[in-house]
Amino acid sequence: MDTPQLAWSDRLYRRLLGYYPPAFRTRFAGEMAQVFRSLCRAQYAEAGISGLAWLWLGVLWDWTWTVLAQWGQLLLKRRSEMTQTSILNRSDGVPALPVRDTILAVLPFLLFGLSTLAEKLGLHLSYSANPPLWQVLTGHPFLLFNWLVLVGLLVSLLKGFPRWGYAYLAWAILFGWWWSDMGSYGYHFGGEMWLPLLGVMVLALLLRRSIQPLRTLAAGLWKEWTLLSFAIYVLYAHMFMLFDSVHNPHLPALIIATTLGLGLGAWGYFRAASPLRRVLALMGGLGLAILISILDGIAYSNLAQGTPDPNLVGVIFVFVLSLLMLGNGLLALWRSKKQERAVP
Amino acid sequence: MTNPDLQKRLPLSPAAFSILLALKDGDKHGYTILREVAQQSDGAVKLLPGTLYNLLKRMLEDGWIVELDERPDPALDDERRRYYRLSALGEKVAGLEAERLASLVRAAQKRGMLLADGE
Numbered sequence: 001m002d003t004p005q006l007a008w009s010d011r012l013y014r015r016l017l018g019y020y021p022p023a024f025r026t027r028f029a030g031e032m033a034q035v036f037r038s039l040c041r042a043q044y045a046e047a048g049i050s051g052l053a054w055l056w057l058g059v060l061w062d063w064t065w066t067v068l069a070q071w072g073q074l075l076l077k078r079r080s081e082m083t084q085t086s087i088l089n090r091s092d093g094v095p096a097l098p099v100r101d102t103i104l105a106v107l108p109f110l111l112f113g114l115s116t117l118a119e120k121l122g123l124h125l126s127y128s129a130n131p132p133l134w135q136v137l138t139g140h141p142f143l144l145f146n147w148l149v150l151v152g153l154l155v156s157l158l159k160g161f162p163r164w165g166y167a168y169l170a171w172a173i174l175f176g177w178w179w180s181d182m183g184s185y186g187y188h189f190g191g192e193m194w195l196p197l198l199g200v201m202v203l204a205l206l207l208r209r210s211i212q213p214l215r216t217l218a219a220g221l222w223k224e225w226t227l228l229s230f231a232i233y234v235l236y237a238h239m240f241m242l243f244d245s246v247h248n249p250h251l252p253a254l255i256i257a258t259t260l261g262l263g264l265g266a267w268g269y270f271r272a273a274s275p276l277r278r279v280l281a282l283m284g285g286l287g288l289a290i291l292i293s294i295l296d297g298i299a300y301s302n303l304a305q306g307t308p309d310p311n312l313v314g315v316i317f318v319f320v321l322s323l324l325m326l327g328n329g330l331l332a333l334w335r336s337k338k339q340e341r342a343v344p
Numbered sequence: 345m346t347n348p349d350l351q352k353r354l355p356l357s358p359a360a361f362s363i364l365l366a367l368k369d370g371d372k373h374g375y376t377i378l379r380e381v382a383q384q385s386d387g388a389v390k391l392l393p394g395t396l397y398n399l400l401k402r403m404l405e406d407g408w409i410v411e412l413d414e415r416p417d418p419a420l421d422d423e424r425r426r427y428y429r430l431s432a433l434g435e436k437v438a439g440l441e442a443e444r445l446a447s448l449v450r451a452a453q454k455r456g457m458l459l460a461d462g463e
Contacts, residue, residue, distance in 0.1 A: 024397075024401065027401070028397040028400075028401065031373075031397065031425065031426055032393040032396075032397050034373070034374070034375070034395070035374040035375045035378060035393045035396065036393050036426065038375045039375070039378070039392075039393070057391055058390075059392055059393070062392035062393070062394040062395055063394050065394070066394030066395060066397075067394070067400045069398060070398065266375050271362075
């Protein structure tokens, strides 16, 4: 026959068991109540009321920390499930690039920043009034940058076109477009500026004796829809890094900061495994660039009255651009979900 | 699970190791495990229901122990009792922990920190 103290202990412990998370309670509460019951009776038989009181002291401590531990585990589990299912983390099957490859992908951004710096500060070879063409082609910082990008593109094609190759391809295409109507040291360049890019493609095909790199390139374009955002990013990255007509006394610092900011955006793009994270990284990079361009507003302070503030125009433009990128990311996400559903 | 994976789970807490040891002797329900743990440690490890089931839940999830569908003697036993059995994986973990402890004991012996019997 149970004493009132034992009956009271059982009732109280059953109540305390109600504070465990539901799943734990359903699974173990019955057993725990029974173990506690057996413990109480053994303790009471051995040491009476004082034994029971000592047991309760230990049980209250045991109950407190295990209730907290079980709720903590449950919350951590829910959080990790939420992270896995979050729209931000949903993958489109394009894995994050390893660090070494990401460095290669970001390199053209840094090289372009360096060439801008060299061009603005005059840190390049100076020529006579009419230098020969080969001197211009190899000595001008931007043209030198283009050769380096083409070398990178050639290496990537020879390696079967790993994903970092898209960074070099995007910069090479941008350069072809940009310099096909550009003059330097008395020379005017036109459509022939596309020839080096074409030459690299042909050379890679000849050396590899296979069209596999080009097939990989095309397949990657189809698989990674956010490359469209990346192409737009490269276009505007080059515009932000050029600092045309800017005479800010702190120009080198601005160029370095913009280069690093845009490089960081590109780094985030290649390191992310979900399309939304990729486009958000690019939007972040552009955001940093526009922030820096606002800081260099001092350069525009001599504009005529009534001229629209170029920074405001820039902010609106980048905002629209960011929305386009976000749309591109969402579209890539929608497509991957659709493909997932199609798999039986 | 490979040995290096299991090694990452070591050292076990005295309570967890004691539970695995208690189950090595045969299938047991909660209260018997609790008593066995207290006995084998001369009362140094005293488990209470919260800690016991916290650990049993984790071990079930990790596959170190399994819950038995049938009770050894249903006629003599309370039907609310559930019995647990040490799995092959649980035995492996317990073995690795025992080796780890043995090597510590050997190191202590070498340094004269452990008195021989009767000393």
